[in-house]
Amino acid sequence: MDILAEDLTVTVAGRRLVDDLRLRVPEGAVVGLVGPNGCGKSTTLRCVYRALRPSAGVVRIGGDDVWALSARDSARRVAALPQEQHMEFDFTAAEVVAMARSPHKGAFERDTEADHEFCVRALRQVGVAHLAERGYLTLSGGERQRVLVARALAQQPKVLVLDEPTNHLDIRYQLEILALVREIGVTALVALHDLNLAAATCDVLYVLDGGRVVAEGTPREVLTPELIAATFGVRAHLVPHPVSGAPQLLYSTAVEPDGTAPKGSPRCRDDVTS
Numbered sequence: 001m002d003i004l005a006e007d008l009t010v011t012v013a014g015r016r017l018v019d020d021l022r023l024r025v026p027e028g029a030v031v032g033l034v035g036p037n038g039c040g041k042s043t044t045l046r047c048v049y050r051a052l053r054p055s056a057g058v059v060r061i062g063g064d065d066v067w068a069l070s071a072r073d074s075a076r077r078v079a080a081l082p083q084e085q086h087m088e089f090d091f092t093a094a095e096v097v098a099m100a101r102s103p104h105k106g107a108f109e110r111d112t113e114a115d116h117e118f119c120v121r122a123l124r125q126v127g128v129a130h131l132a133e134r135g136y137l138t139l140s141g142g143e144r145q146r147v148l149v150a151r152a153l154a155q156q157p158k159v160l161v162l163d164e165p166t167n168h169l170d171i172r173y174q175l176e177i178l179a180l181v182r183e184i185g186v187t188a189l190v191a192l193h194d195l196n197l198a199a200a201t202c203d204v205l206y207v208l209d210g211g212r213v214v215a216e217g218t219p220r221e222v223l224t225p226e227l228i229a230a231t232f233g234v235r236a237h238l239v240p241h242p243v244s245g246a247p248q249l250l251y252s253t254a255v256e257p258d259g260t261a262p263k264g265s266p267r268c269r270d271d272v273t274s
């Protein structure tokens with residue numbers, strides 16, 4: 001299923017957190033959202049996974065407005081890995097992953113053998129099968145993150161929405177989780193801070209600044225030193241990855257050698273009102 005956001009706007013207290021945004025993720029593509037802190041990535045993703053109703057515009061998953069779907073129907077299509085996930089009770093990792101199966105069953109229906117299999121497979125896919133009986137609250141940050149990725153996979157979604165999925169992960173698991181997202185062939189919209197990981201993982205990148213799309217295209221088209229300076233206020237040098245050829249960014253200090261600030265735009269349009 002594809003994702004289409006049209007004219008998406010989120011206004012809170014007179015401030016446009018997301019401003020007339022248009023974004024498309026074709027079926028099976030992995031699309032990245034990048035941009036500085038506070039530019040509206042999570043707010044956009046929350047609209048896509050139906051946690052936030054936009055002030056204007058629409059998000060369509062497989063052609064249907066997500067707010068025209070029931071919460072259950074939406075959860076059958078979209079699995080989300082939010083940036084913050086609070087868990088009050090000490091469920092085991094296996095129980096946390098099993099929660100993903102509830103959109104696929106009736107209120108009092110018990111888990112079937114097939115449900116169990118989906119969960120075991122998801123735990124294995126992200127390398128946490130050995131943690132299945134551990135209490136979730138006893139896990140490290142990276143272990144928790146991998147359990148939550150397993151939960152998203154066990155939901156068997158048509159669309160994955162991942163908000164900083166590499167948070168807390170060591171470099172091996174950062175690479176493995178993103179490779180897995182590509183491998184399973186699911187439509188994916190992913191917010192990432194690491195521009196090199198984004199370049200290596202995503203077919204297309206959307207760059208947000210102040211709630212607006214300021215650039216879109218392949219990583220090679222989008223990740224130019226000019227754009228990095230204008231959007232992040234950082235000097236960047238582009239080099240091809242020696243093996244894959246993917247564009248890689250090396251950064252220097254945020255100021256020019258003469259001590260002046262680099263050319264750049266404001267990161268957040270705090271003054272924009274509806």
Ligand SMILES: Nc1ncnc2c1ncn2[C@@H]1O[C@H](COP(=O)(O)OP(=O)(O)OP(=O)(O)O)[C@@H](O)[C@H]1O
Pocket residue numbers: 012017035036037038039040041042043044268
């Ligand atoms: N409910 C809210 N009320 C007021 N402001 C909000 C609300 N939710 C988000 N914001 C503000 O909207 C802006 C965009 O937030 P958002 O979390 O979408 O940014 P982000 O690009 O995901 O940032 P980060 O990279 O830091 O995770 C931020 O300035 C944030 O403080």
